[in-house]
Amino acid sequence: MSIDQVALLPGYCAAGTALLAFLADLLVPGRRAVVAAATAVGTVATAVAAIAVGRGPVRRTFCSVGCSYVADHRAALIAVVFALLTLVVVALSVPSQSLGEYYFLLGCSMTGGVILGYTRDLISLTVAVETLTLPLYPLVAFRRRSVASAEGAITFFVVSVVSTAVTLLGAALLYASTGALHFTVLAGALQQGHRQPMVTTGAVLVIAGLAFKVAAVPMHAWAPAAYDGAPVPVAAYLSTASKLGGVIAILYVAVDALGPALDIVGPALAVVATLTMLVGNLGALRQTRMVRLLAWSSIAQAGYILAPLGALALSRGRTPPAMSAAVAATVGYAVFYVILEIGAFGAVVALRGDQDGGPIADYRGAARRAPWVTGVFTLSMIGLAGLPPGLAGLFAKVIVVRALLSGGAAWLAIVVAVNAVIGLAYYVRAVGSLFATGDETARIRVGWPVAAALGAVAVVAVVVGFAPQLVIDSLT
Amino acid sequence: MTAGEVFLVVTLAAPALGAAGAALVPARADRLGRLVATVAAALAFLASLALFHRTIPPMPTVPRSRIVPWHQVDLRWAPGLDLRFHIGVDGISYPLVVLTALLTLICCIYTLWAVPAVEVVSPGAQPRSTPPPYIAGRLLAALLLVIEVGILGVFLALDLVLFFVFFEIVLLPMYAVIAGWGGPGRRHAARKFVLYTLAGSVLLLVGVFLVVTRAGTADLVKLSAAHGAGLSSGLQLAAFVLLALAFAVKSPLWPLHTWLPDAHTEAPTVGSVILAGVLLKMGTYGLLRIAVGVLPDGARRVAPVLGVLAVAAILVGGLVCLAQTELKRLIAYSSVGHMGFVLLGIATLNATGIQAALIGNIAHGIITGLLFFLVGAIKDRAHTGEMTQLGGLRERMPRLAGLLGYAAIASLGLPGLAGFWGEAFAVVAALRHGGPLWTVLAVLAAFGGALAAAYFLRLLRRVSHGPVGPAFAGACAPLSAGEVVSWAPLVVLALAVGLVPGVVLWLAHGPVMELVAR
Numbered sequence: 001m002s003i004d005q006v007a008l009l010p011g012y013c014a015a016g017t018a019l020l021a022f023l024a025d026l027l028v029p030g031r032r033a034v035v036a037a038a039t040a041v042g043t044v045a046t047a048v049a050a051i052a053v054g055r056g057p058v059r060r061t062f063c064s065v066g067c068s069y070v071a072d073h074r075a076a077l078i079a080v081v082f083a084l085l086t087l088v089v090v091a092l093s094v095p096s097q098s099l100g101e102y103y104f105l106l107g108c109s110m111t112g113g114v115i116l117g118y119t120r121d122l123i124s125l126t127v128a129v130e131t132l133t134l135p136l137y138p139l140v141a142f143r144r145r146s147v148a149s150a151e152g153a154i155t156f157f158v159v160s161v162v163s164t165a166v167t168l169l170g171a172a173l174l175y176a177s178t179g180a181l182h183f184t185v186l187a188g189a190l191q192q193g194h195r196q197p198m199v200t201t202g203a204v205l206v207i208a209g210l211a212f213k214v215a216a217v218p219m220h221a222w223a224p225a226a227y228d229g230a231p232v233p234v235a236a237y238l239s240t241a242s243k244l245g246g247v248i249a250i251l252y253v254a255v256d257a258l259g260p261a262l263d264i265v266g267p268a269l270a271v272v273a274t275l276t277m278l279v280g281n282l283g284a285l286r287q288t289r290m291v292r293l294l295a296w297s298s299i300a301q302a303g304y305i306l307a308p309l310g311a312l313a314l315s316r317g318r319t320p321p322a323m324s325a326a327v328a329a330t331v332g333y334a335v336f337y338v339i340l341e342i343g344a345f346g347a348v349v350a351l352r353g354d355q356d357g358g359p360i361a362d363y364r365g366a367a368r369r370a371p372w373v374t375g376v377f378t379l380s381m382i383g384l385a386g387l388p389p390g391l392a393g394l395f396a397k398v399i400v401v402r403a404l405l406s407g408g409a410a411w412l413a414i415v416v417a418v419n420a421v422i423g424l425a426y427y428v429r430a431v432g433s434l435f436a437t438g439d440e441t442a443r444i445r446v447g448w449p450v451a452a453a454l455g456a457v458a459v460v461a462v463v464v465g466f467a468p469q470l471v472i473d474s475l476t
Numbered sequence: 477m478t479a480g481e482v483f484l485v486v487t488l489a490a491p492a493l494g495a496a497g498a499a500l501v502p503a504r505a506d507r508l509g510r511l512v513a514t515v516a517a518a519l520a521f522l523a524s525l526a527l528f529h530r531t532i533p534p535m536p537t538v539p540r541s542r543i544v545p546w547h548q549v550d551l552r553w554a555p556g557l558d559l560r561f562h563i564g565v566d567g568i569s570y571p572l573v574v575l576t577a578l579l580t581l582i583c584c585i586y587t588l589w590a591v592p593a594v595e596v597v598s599p600g601a602q603p604r605s606t607p608p609p610y611i612a613g614r615l616l617a618a619l620l621l622v623i624e625v626g627i628l629g630v631f632l633a634l635d636l637v638l639f640f641v642f643f644e645i646v647l648l649p650m651y652a653v654i655a656g657w658g659g660p661g662r663r664h665a666a667r668k669f670v671l672y673t674l675a676g677s678v679l680l681l682v683g684v685f686l687v688v689t690r691a692g693t694a695d696l697v698k699l700s701a702a703h704g705a706g707l708s709s710g711l712q713l714a715a716f717v718l719l720a721l722a723f724a725v726k727s728p729l730w731p732l733h734t735w736l737p738d739a740h741t742e743a744p745t746v747g748s749v750i751l752a753g754v755l756l757k758m759g760t761y762g763l764l765r766i767a768v769g770v771l772p773d774g775a776r777r778v779a780p781v782l783g784v785l786a787v788a789a790i791l792v793g794g795l796v797c798l799a800q801t802e803l804k805r806l807i808a809y810s811s812v813g814h815m816g817f818v819l820l821g822i823a824t825l826n827a828t829g830i831q832a833a834l835i836g837n838i839a840h841g842i843i844t845g846l847l848f849f850l851v852g853a854i855k856d857r858a859h860t861g862e863m864t865q866l867g868g869l870r871e872r873m874p875r876l877a878g879l880l881g882y883a884a885i886a887s888l889g890l891p892g893l894a895g896f897w898g899e900a901f902a903v904v905a906a907l908r909h910g911g912p913l914w915t916v917l918a919v920l921a922a923f924g925g926a927l928a929a930a931y932f933l934r935l936l937r938r939v940s941h942g943p944v945g946p947a948f949a950g951a952c953a954p955l956s957a958g959e960v961v962s963w964a965p966l967v968v969l970a971l972a973v974g975l976v977p978g979v980v981l982w983l984a985h986g987p988v989m990e991l992v993a994r
Binding site: 387389413420 | 553554555556557558559626637640641644645647648651655656663667670671674675678679681682685686688689714
C-alpha cells in the first residue's frame, strides 16, 4: 500500500509543531518567548500546508474498501481553523504560561484537530478525537496549587473516558452489524437496509459519546467545572477548538456515515439540540463567575450549532438540498461562534492577566480601565447573543433559522428564537457590569501578544459581520 | 449615481459616521463630541429633506408594482442569506424618514445643553437640588445616532432581511440609553424593554424567513407586487400572526405593552422622545408595509382580532391614564391609546384607515415628542413627576404651562391641531368598513377619544392650575435657549400638520391606493 505523504503534510506540520515546542524548551530553557514563538511558527506552517494541499486535487490515502484519509477542500478548511485557533490561544497564553510542556501539549491537541478533518472511518475519527482531547486533561490542571484546577481536570477526565467508551461501543455495534468502518461503506450498507436494533443502538451511542465533546446535554456538566478550573487560555481552547472538533465529528458521523439512517439520528439530534439550548441558557442565568457564565453560554451555543441538524429529523429535511443547507448552517454557525467565543475569552485574558476569570462583579469599571478591550468583549458577547453591533452573531442566528425553516422545522426555529431571548438576559447582565461604576483606579496594561491576538480576532469578527458571504462561500 | 441615490446613502451614512466620530472624541472634549453628533444629525436631516421627489409615479401597470420607490439603491450583500442592501423611499416612508431625522436632530441639539446625570442615589434618598452635571453626553448623542440609523434603515429597507437587520440595530443602543442615563429604576426598565422587544424581533426573524424561504425572494418590491400570490393561505396566516406579534410588541399593542410605561418613566428625556416619537412607528410601519403588504390574505383573516385589540388598547390606555398620578407614566399610557388608533386604522385595511394610520403616526411622533420634552423639563425643575406634588405651574412658569396646555390639547385631538386627523379618520374608517363588529369598535374608539380629553384636562388642572405645589416651592430655572430651540419645530409642526394634513395625505395617496387595491 503506497502512502501519499503530501496528503499527510498538514498532519506532519502539526505534530512537528508539538515537537518543535518541546525541543525549543530543551535547547533554550526558561525562555518563554522562544517556545511560544516556535509554537506560533508551527501553527502558521500547519495552516499554510493545509491550504497548499487543499488547493490541489483531492488526495486519498490509506485506502482498502474505502479510504481512511481524504484531503479535500473541507478538510483543509477545518485544519486551517484549528491551526489559527491554536495560534490565538498561544498568543493568549504568553503572559501566564512559561513551561515548554504547556505549548507541547497544545501542539499535540492541535494535531488531533487537524487530522480530524481528514479522517473518513470511525476508528481514525475516534483516534483523532482522542488525540485532540488527551492533552487537554493535563492542560486543564495546569493552574498549579489550585484545587479548582485539579477538580476540573478530574471531572473532565472521567466524563471524557466514559464518553469515549460509549463512542467505541457504538462503533463496535455498527461494525458488528454491518461489517463496515469506513463512512462510505457504512452508508452503503445502511442504504441496503441493515436495520437491526443493533444499528439503531450503535448509531445513538456514537452520537451520544461525541456529544460529550461539544458539551451537549446530557454530557454537559463537566464544562463549567473544567472551564473555570483551567487556565483561561485553555478554557478558550476548550470552548472553541475542542468544541469545533466535536461538531466536526458529529457531522461526519451523522451525515457521511449514518446518512441513510438519519431517521434514527435526526430526532436524537433534535432532542439533544433543544435540551442543550434550554439547559445551557437557564444554567447561565444564575452564574456569578465570568468563566462559568461563558461555559454555560457555550453549552447553549452548542445547542444552536446542532439545531440545524435537528431539521434532519423530518423527511422534508432529508432531501439533498435541505441536507446540504443544514450541514452548511451548522458549520457556518460554528465558524461564527468560534470567532466570537475566542474574542470573549481573549478579552477575559486581557482584563485579568494571569489570574482566573473571577466573579462578574470584579469586572465593574472595566470600560474606563481598558476601553478597547471592553469594546471587543462587548462586541463578542453581544455577537454571541445574536444582536447588532455583533453582526457576525446576528447572521449566525439568521443562518440557523433560515436552514431550519427551509428544512420545514419551524418549531425548532421558534425554540431557537425563544432561547435567543433567554440568552440575552445574561449576556446583557455580564456586559452591563463592564460599564457599571467600580474600581477605576488604574488602566489595565495588556501585553502585545494578547493585544495583537485580540485585535486580529476583533478585525475578523467585524469583517465577517459585514461580509458574512465570505464564510458562506468558504464552506462550499 | 443620481442625486437622489446619493442623498439616500447620505441619510444613512451621516448618522453612522457621526456616531463613530462622536464616540471617538476623548472624554475631556465632551462638548465637541456632542457638536459632531449634532452636525451629523443635521446633515442627515438635510439629506432626508432632499429625498423629496415631485413627479407623480406612473399610473398602475399590470401586474401592479405596488411599491414604486422615488429613489433606490440596490447592492449585493450576502446572497447566501437572501440579503441585499436594497433601500428606497416612497410616499409612505418619506414623512417618517423626515420625522426621524428631525427628532434625532432636535434631541442632539438638546444634548448640547443638558444631559441628565447618572444618579447613584438610592430610590429613597433626597433628590439633589443642584443641576445635574454633564456626563458622557457625547456617548449619549452617539447612541442616539446609532438608533437613528436603525430606525431610518427600517423605514428605507426594501429587502425583508435587511429590514430585520435594521430592526435589530435599535435594540441595544436604546437599552444603553435607558440603562445609562435613566432614572432610579433604570436597570429593571431597560432589561424589560430589551427582553420584550427582542422577543418581538426573534418572532420577526422566524416570520421573515418563513416568507423568504417559501417565496424564494426577499425583495419587498417583488413580494408586494406578488401580493401574496404563491404563498398558501395557511402559510400567510402563520407568517402574518408571527409578524403581527413582532410588530405588536414594538407598537405596542395591548396586552403586549407593559414594557412601555416602565421604559418611558425611567428613560432620559431624549430617550423618551425618540422612543415615543419614532421607535414605536417601526412597529406600525412594519405592520403596514411588510405584514399587510406582503401577506394580504393573512391580514384579512386576522384584521378583526387586530381591530378588537387596538380598541382595547385605546380604552385601557385611557382608563389607566385617568388613574395615573405620575406625569411621564401618564404620557406613556396615553401613547398606548394613541397607537391603538393607529393600529385600528391599519386593521380596517381600507384606504381611509391606512391614511389615518399614517397621519396618526406622524402626529403622535410630533405631539408626544413635544409632551415628553415638556414633562422632562418639568421633572428637571421639580425633581418629581408626582402630580400631587405639582400644581401652580401657570404661576411659576407661565410659558412652560402654556406650551404644556398646547401640547395636551393637540394630543387629545382638538380639530386644527395634528392629533385630530388620525383619530377621527380611524373612527370613520372603522364605520366605513361596515358590519356590526366594526361599528361597535368605532363607537368604542370614539369613546376612548373622549377619555383622552378627560385625562388631559385632569392633567392640566393638576399641574398648571391650582395652588403652587411643594415641588415648585423653590426657585425654578427659566426655560433655556436649548429647550426653546429644540421645541420650536415641534410646536410649529403640530399646528402645520393640523391645518394642512394634506401634506402627508397627498404624499401617501398613490402608494396607499396601490397597497389596498386587490
